Amino acid sequence: MRITVTIGDVTTTETPALVVNLFSGVTEPGGATGAVDRALDGVISQLIKEGEIKGKVGDITLIHTMGKIAPARVVVAGLGPADKFDAQVVRQVSAEVARYLRQKGINEAVTIAHGAGIGGLEPTTSGQAIAEGSLLGLYKFSTYLSPSKEASADLEDLTIVEQDQDRASEIENGVAAGIVAAEATILARDMVNEPANMMTPTQMAEIARRVAESEGLTLNILESPQMRELGMGALLGVAQGSEEPPKLIIMDYRGDPDNPGNNLGLVGKGITFDTGGISLKQPGGMEAMKGDMAGGASVIAAMKMIGQEKPKINVTGIIAATENMPSGSAQRPGDVVRAMNGKTIEVINTDAEGRLVLADALCYAREKGLTRLVDVATLTGAMVTTLGKACTGIMGNNQELLDKVTEAGRDTGEKYWQLPMFDEYKELIKSDVADMKNSGGRQAGSISAAFLLAEFVGDTPWVHMDIAGTSTADRTKGYQVKGATGVPARTLAKLARNLAESGT
Numbered sequence: 001m002r003i004t005v006t007i008g009d010v011t012t013t014e015t016p017a018l019v020v021n022l023f024s025g026v027t028e029p030g031g032a033t034g035a036v037d038r039a040l041d042g043v044i045s046q047l048i049k050e051g052e053i054k055g056k057v058g059d060i061t062l063i064h065t066m067g068k069i070a071p072a073r074v075v076v077a078g079l080g081p082a083d084k085f086d087a088q089v090v091r092q093v094s095a096e097v098a099r100y101l102r103q104k105g106i107n108e109a110v111t112i113a114h115g116a117g118i119g120g121l122e123p124t125t126s127g128q129a130i131a132e133g134s135l136l137g138l139y140k141f142s143t144y145l146s147p148s149k150e151a152s153a154d155l156e157d158l159t160i161v162e163q164d165q166d167r168a169s170e171i172e173n174g175v176a177a178g179i180v181a182a183e184a185t186i187l188a189r190d191m192v193n194e195p196a197n198m199m200t201p202t203q204m205a206e207i208a209r210r211v212a213e214s215e216g217l218t219l220n221i222l223e224s225p226q227m228r229e230l231g232m233g234a235l236l237g238v239a240q241g242s243e244e245p246p247k248l249i250i251m252d253y254r255g256d257p258d259n260p261g262n263n264l265g266l267v268g269k270g271i272t273f274d275t276g277g278i279s280l281k282q283p284g285g286m287e288a289m290k291g292d293m294a295g296g297a298s299v300i301a302a303m304k305m306i307g308q309e310k311p312k313i314n315v316t317g318i319i320a321a322t323e324n325m326p327s328g329s330a331q332r333p334g335d336v337v338r339a340m341n342g343k344t345i346e347v348i349n350t351d352a353e354g355r356l357v358l359a360d361a362l363c364y365a366r367e368k369g370l371t372r373l374v375d376v377a378t379l380t381g382a383m384v385t386t387l388g389k390a391c392t393g394i395m396g397n398n399q400e401l402l403d404k405v406t407e408a409g410r411d412t413g414e415k416y417w418q419l420p421m422f423d424e425y426k427e428l429i430k431s432d433v434a435d436m437k438n439s440g441g442r443q444a445g446s447i448s449a450a451f452l453l454a455e456f457v458g459d460t461p462w463v464h465m466d467i468a469g470t471s472t473a474d475r476t477k478g479y480q481v482k483g484a485t486g487v488p489a490r491t492l493a494k495l496a497r498n499l500a501e502s503g504t
């Protein structure tokens with residue numbers, strides 16, 4: 001879809017559909033919606049009076065203009081209550097509207113910049129949210145659907161109309177940023193939705209190579225012999241059950257080459273399929289485990305975004321990619337593996353493989369001199385039980401960095417909630433035979449997993465994001481489409497920008 005910005009007046013712009021909006025509780029629409037209402041002899045206020053238009057968030061009303069104004073149709077989109085309005089509402093509403101237009105077979109539309117007037121949003125923020133919402137809301141994973149099965153033509157052209165020249169160019173900047181964010185998020189979604197026979201560790205490395213090439217990042221791929229040399233016994237223990245060669249993918253963006261210490265490391269879990277290994281998972285729903293590389297995918301996507309946005313900070317993405325398979329060569333429950341930092345782990349459950357591969361990836365990140373670390377992983381089913389799909393659970397050893405993640409999420413609309421790292425929980429992973437065990441049993445499953453990771457970051461400021469719930473959506477709503485969400489790619493890129501700007 002193409003998104004453009006033009007200067008003009010909505011009532012005189014020729015288009016198959018004009019999108020305006022309405023806050024709930026408003027009886028006499030103002031701004032552009034008011035102008036359209038007057039030009040249509042008060043039909044919108046009439047529909048409000050009759051209770052047909054309520055302005056509830058996501059509500060859509062279609063009005064045919066019958067030649068009274070230049071647009072053939074007016075689409076009134078509800079924004080919900082004014083006191084709950086923010087950029088996230090614009091993302092959600094833009095997505096609902098885009099899908100509505102597609103479903104009506106309308107492939108060209110004009111919209112006002114939601115919220116940039118009465119809503120009080122900056123024009124850039126509005127433009128960015130419209131672009132992100134529309135593009136992400138129209139997302140489809142149709143690679144393996146025969147063309148005949150595919151639905152009607154897509155919405156191809158969206159034009160944002162604004163009267164003021166300066167504000168129009170601000171909206172334009174926002175749209176450009178929104179397109180960058182949406183395209184990277186879509187890359188993450190595509191990788192996660194792709195079946196595991198296609199999205200192998202080798203294929204993840206290939207996609208990282210393409211991103212590195214197009215965005216001017218340095219790429220380095222470690223193969224198993226190098227992993228062995230480095231002593232990555234935890235990662236290799238997981239990989240040994242699979243025929244697919246593991247890859248440690250390292251992507252480097254140099255935005256502040258004169259200050260190598262000004263850096264951020266993003267570490268992603270890239271289990272391209274998680275059968276559980278010898279501690280085999282139940283068959284029901286196992287197909288969802290093709291998405292167990294969502295952390296790695298979001299890191300690759302964030303690196304793409306960062307490569308385009310060019311913040312003044314050095315960012316390294318590290319993705320530990322391998323399959324977790326049961327086989328004659330697979331590791332067994334009871335095996336003890338030694339990670340790169342020399343620490344030993346008793347493998348109680350081969351299905352707790354994410355923390356094993358991350359252990360070595362985090363060691364590697366530290367050896368590389370990274371001074372701040374954020375890891376992203378579909379780590380525990382317990383996280384889905386605890387927080388569901390509304391927000392990502394975060395844990396860590398540095399409150400300042402945790403707060404920065406939460407704050408970045410407020411702008412991107414990707415929510416975060418911190419779980420405690422009380423010392424008491426650490427006991428859950430005590431082992432009789434090794435420095436720790438990889439499963440803490442049934443209690444506080446997400447936190448005990450984080451405690452294992454903590455053993456490999458030392459005192460480096462670190463945040464762990466458990467995206468087991470948020471990496472996929474059960475149903476299509478707002479800008480999320482059933483399947484992969486691309487979370488938390490936009491937040492990671494925003495964090496990099498915020499850290500670059502604060503210069504600390």
Ligand code: BES
Pocket residue numbers: 274276292349351352353354378379380381382384438439440441445468469
């Ligand atoms: N990839 C899973 C976690 C997961 C579950 C992600 C559901 C998304 C949806 C992870 O590797 C896993 O299997 N974790 C185990 C750990 C347990 C054996 C200690 C779990 O959560 O059951």
Ligand code: MN
Pocket residue numbers: 274276324350351352353354
């Ligand atoms: Mn597992």
Ligand code: ZN
Pocket residue numbers: 271274292351353354378379
């Ligand atoms: Zn897993």
